[in-house]
Amino acid sequence: MTLDGPAPARLYQQVFRHWRDAIASGRLPAGARLPAVRELAARHNVSLTTARRVVEELHAGGWIETRPRLGLFVAQPRQPGYPSPAGQPAPVSIATLALRLFEALRDPAIAPFGSPFIDPAWLDIAGVNDHLRRAVRKFSPARGLTDLPPGHDALRQQIVRRALHHGFRLQQDELLITCGAMEALNLALKSVARPGAVVAVESPAFYGMLYAIEANGMQALEIRTDPRTGLDVDDLAQALGRHRIAACMLMPSLQNPLGAIMPAAARARLLALAGEHDFAIIEDDAYRELLPPGGSPPPLKHHDSDGRVLYCGTFAKAFSPAPRIGWLAAGRHTETALLHKLMNTLSTSIPNQMAVASYLRDSRPDRRLARLRDTLASNRARLADTVRRHFPAGSEVNTPAGGFFLWVTLPPECDTLAHYPKALAAGVSFVPGALFSPSGRFGHCLRLNAGFALDEPVLARLAEVGRQLQAG
Amino acid sequence: MTLDGPAPARLYQQVFRHWRDAIASGRLPAGARLPAVRELAARHNVSLTTARRVVEELHAGGWIETRPRLGLFVAQPRQPGYPSPAGQPAPVSIATLALRLFEALRDPAIAPFGSPFIDPAWLDIAGVNDHLRRAVRKFSPARGLTDLPPGHDALRQQIVRRALHHGFRLQQDELLITCGAMEALNLALKSVARPGAVVAVESPAFYGMLYAIEANGMQALEIRTDPRTGLDVDDLAQALGRHRIAACMLMPSLQNPLGAIMPAAARARLLALAGEHDFAIIEDDAYRELLPPGGSPPPLKHHDSDGRVLYCGTFAKAFSPAPRIGWLAAGRHTETALLHKLMNTLSTSIPNQMAVASYLRDSRPDRRLARLRDTLASNRARLADTVRRHFPAGSEVNTPAGGFFLWVTLPPECDTLAHYPKALAAGVSFVPGALFSPSGRFGHCLRLNAGFALDEPVLARLAEVGRQLQAG
Structure with missing residues (x-):
């Protein structure tokens, strides 16, 4: 070379x-x-x-x-399965991997274990669409101005109300309606960090966060993350001795991919640390509705006394992805975030905002959501069982308290990315672990989706992929 | 100091x-x-x-x-009214100005001469909404996967068809559906330039472009732009001797704010220059429908033989802003743009895409568009007349061939930004010229919107502002 x-x-x-x-x-x-x-x-x-x-x-x-x-x-990985990250901020390169992932989703012949989406049949797409039809009838052109960002007031009010249902506070006047949670994450990041800045992330982290960091020319600093208790605040505190970080971007509840839920005490320490070292916190709470009220401590945002938490939420994961509605409560960065919103997509479709507002006001989603949580729990258990029985000896699968992702740690010699084409050929997608870290850790891991109908033939296909991985 | x-x-x-x-x-x-x-x-x-x-x-x-x-x-400005830009790339700072602009739009007591929007009553919002109601009825959850970016196929097909109606070619397989034209511009920019890169822009330029450059940590290099013939290709050629540019971002037809239309020969020279110096062209054609077919040479994209033109269009300016639908034809950068789309907003609302597709297929918008163009022409003339009669001696107003913007150049001692609060107090908004240049040129200019009902009381208010400016 x-x-x-x-x-x-x-x-x-x-x-x-x-x-x-x-x-x-x-x-x-x-x-x-x-x-x-x-x-x-x-x-x-x-x-x-x-x-x-x-x-x-x-x-x-x-x-x-x-x-x-x-x-x-x-060297031996320091802690097999969840190795300590490299300790150096690194420019991330997730691009090609992410594209491959989305390509496989279109093919109905491939079982969508690699999908980031829950089966839409389990959401309430028809119910939300009813409200969209009504919203379109009621829409007046003047709304094009009054509902410019930050957005449709009735929707912002309903989001605050829904948060209260889950036991936490959001301020309506800091809420900005976005084109989905992914836009919220991007706006949050741009509002608190400049190109070149260091952003602390979980390890493994949601690839969308890593990509946002990469696309904005920032550096991702991986922080050790426990599969049950989430971001390791001690590891972050140590990293703060070596690096000046602009923000910490994380999912304290149902972390993607681990499903971890940070305990209340760790959340309090993280907030204290953020105050001490003056960094922003970008909190992605996309999966909140997949936990029952009280199923997780309140978001960091609930305890955010000085406006340093930028809170991101979405309507897509538990209600309907069709209107593409997310939100950002940006604290002291509200005005900056508003400007970034105007300059990123100008506005979010207003009939869609009206539809989500009236849906949240009039529908009674909680019985359906309880059933959905039960279905997901049973699916996670069946999927974990298949992994335990058919994946290589030494594989571990986590058991999160909610959501539809399982994280599988294979023996260190397995290369899930290299194996991915073979899995596709066997009619199964998954997300190779390499996607979840800019430093190439987790090459021996993968993420599975349990959020669709897991009949025997589909599980048999996954078992076959497990046996392929065994053979190496 | x-x-x-x-x-x-x-x-x-x-x-x-x-x-x-x-x-x-x-x-x-x-x-x-x-x-x-x-x-x-x-x-x-x-x-x-x-x-x-x-x-x-x-x-x-x-x-x-x-x-x-x-x-x-x-020094004397080299060419009063349209001075040659500074010749140095500059980080732009447009943020606070842009926010003030949007604040004024919400106040119904202020005549929206500063608005970037055409009066929605002159578009076909009801007609498009009919299609949205039908789309919601026909929407099947499976579309959530098949219509992931690049987007709903029928819509991409209709956009190609509409382009043919205007006499130019787009390739369906390079078309990506976006959340409005602003997202298209952002994705285009991210696809061809990295933080720190130099991007050539018109001078004056659409502030959305300048902001996108700023937000991405790039540098804007202003190129002299003629109020009738647009970007000065000679000035760009000279700048290329001093700077390596990653892209040239421009509006060859109905440039915002000047309304300039680049002649075919200048377009050809720009394309040749781009090939020679290997830079990308980001072409914003947002106002195409406000010109009749043949009212402008075809877009640069039509002659793009090597895929270096990234073409941005929108449904908002002449049909309806409600669905928030724009598009990007990204040439050889199609895959990169697709990835940026996934990671910026994931997807564009699919019922909205379906609605625009069936609207473009079934409606016959051309008679309404012809009337709209006539109305705008008459409004531009009335507004220009008010400016000529009541603005300070030495003021100049351009006379574009279409669209709804007028650009007023006041005597050099006028400071339109400093005057802006007084205009608001008089019930009139406008866009201060400072917003259109990162180097602070055009502080003596302003942009006016002619795209709403200009009755006598409204014009009288503007005349009053003209007299205030006269008084200094």
Whole structure:
């Protein structure tokens, strides 16, 4: 491998990534020997200084270890399954992976274990559409001005009311209606961080967050995240000693992909830390309706005394994705977020806003939601059972308290991304773990969707993929 | 003015901007004397090197001139009314101005001369809403997957058909449906330029473009733009000798705010230049339907042989803003744009896409559009007449061939931004010229909306504002 004279920083990064990716993907397993610094420099045609820097960074990230008088070796992951992240902010590159994911969703022959969507038949699309028909009849052109961002007042009022139903407070005057939760996340991020800024994220993190960070030219700093209790506030506190972060972007309730729920005490510590180190918190609460009221501590936003929490929610996950309605409560960043909204998509379709407002006002969704939660719980259990019985020995599957995602940790030598085409050929999609980390961790993990009809033939197909993974 | 030790580049920029803004705003009129380099250094507490660099840059931008043995003086604008831009890429700062603009729109007591919207009563909102009601009835949940970005196929087909009606070609397979034209512009920009990149823009330019450039951490390079023939390709060619640009973002037909239409020959030269210097072209054709078929040369996209043109269109300006439907034909950047779409707003409301598709298929909008164009022409004439009769002597107003914007150039000493609060108090909004340039040019200009009912009392209010401006 010869690299033709790019700028020094880029050169070092190329060589670093070459080795990091080889390790993260499992091509270089733990215990494999690396070339010494001098050999590394020769092989990549770089200076000794550059080669030394690569080795230092591989060390700092926990990718390699030095055995005295023996040389450099690939390190064991520090905590199998949920390794400590590299500790360095990294530009993320999630693009191609995400596109492949969405391509597979269109093919009805592929069982959508890789889908980010719940089966629409389990939502209330027809009920919401009734309200959309009525909204269209009532729509007056003047609404085009009065309902410009921040948005339709009746909808903002209903969102506050729905939050109260779940036991937490939102302020109507900081609520901004968005084109779905993904826009809310993007606006939040742009409102608090500039290109080049460091944003702390969960590890693993929702790839949409990682992509937003990448697209805005920011750096993602991965923070250790526990499959049950979520973001590790101690790890974040340590990282704050080394990095100035602009924001921490996280999902404290039903984290995607882990399903973790942060305990109240950890939430309080995170808020205190944010005050002390003056960073913003971007809280994605997309799955709140998939927990019963009281099924999780209130959002961070509920305790946000100084307006530093930017809270993102959505109507899509439990009611209907058709109107594409999300929201952002941006605290002290409300005006900045409003401007970003105007300049990102100008406005959110007003008949759609009116429809969601009247739906939330008039419908009684709670019985249906309770049934939906039961269905999802039973599906998660059946899916986890299939994984336990048919995936390679040593695989672990988490057991979240809600939602429709399962996270499977396979033995470290499994490369789920490399295996993905074979799974597609067997009629099964999943989300390779590589998508959930900019540093290439979780290459041996995958996310499964339990939010659709899991009949025996579909589970049999997944079992077959498990056996393929076993065979390697 | 003392500056407390920021980094050198920032320091130089602060001092540069201090003087540039003073000149651009008219506080320092042409012919005013500037302090010499040594005095400048002492006054701002900076080094002689820094002071010299400030003077060099003010020179390069055409802001000042040296008169031998006399010193530094504020230069005459090179071409009064449409001055040559600074010649340097500049980070833009449009934020606060844009927010003020949108605030005024909500107040029904203020005549919306500052509005970016045509009167919705002149569009076909009811007709489009009929189709939305039908679309909601026909919507099946499976569409949630098949119509994921790039979008609903029938809509993409109808957009191609409508383009053919206007005499130009679009490829259905490069069409991506967006949440309005503003999202299309943002996706286009992100697809071809990274933070820090230089993007050539018209001068004056649509503030939405300038804001997108600012929000993405890029630099706007202003290119001289003629009120009748649009972007000056010679000026762009010269700028290419000094700057590597990633993209040129422009409106070749009914440019906002000038209403300019680029002649076919200039379009061909721009495309050739883009090929030669390998930059992308982002073409905003939002006002196409406000010209009759043949009323403008075809879009640049029509002649785009190598996929470097990213074409943005919208349903809002001539049909209905309610469904929030725009589109982007991204040429060779189609896959990148698709990914940015997924990660910006995930998807565009599918019932809304279906409604626009069936509206375009079944309705016969051309008679209404012809009437609308006539109404706008008559309104532009009446508004221009009011300006000519009541605005300060020396004011000029352009006479575009279509659309609903007029651009007024007042005498150089007028500061339309400073005057804006007085106009609001008189019940009139307008868009201060400062919004259309990152370098503070056009502080003596303003944009007026002619797209609403211009009765005598409303025109009398505008006349009053003209007299206020006269008084200064």
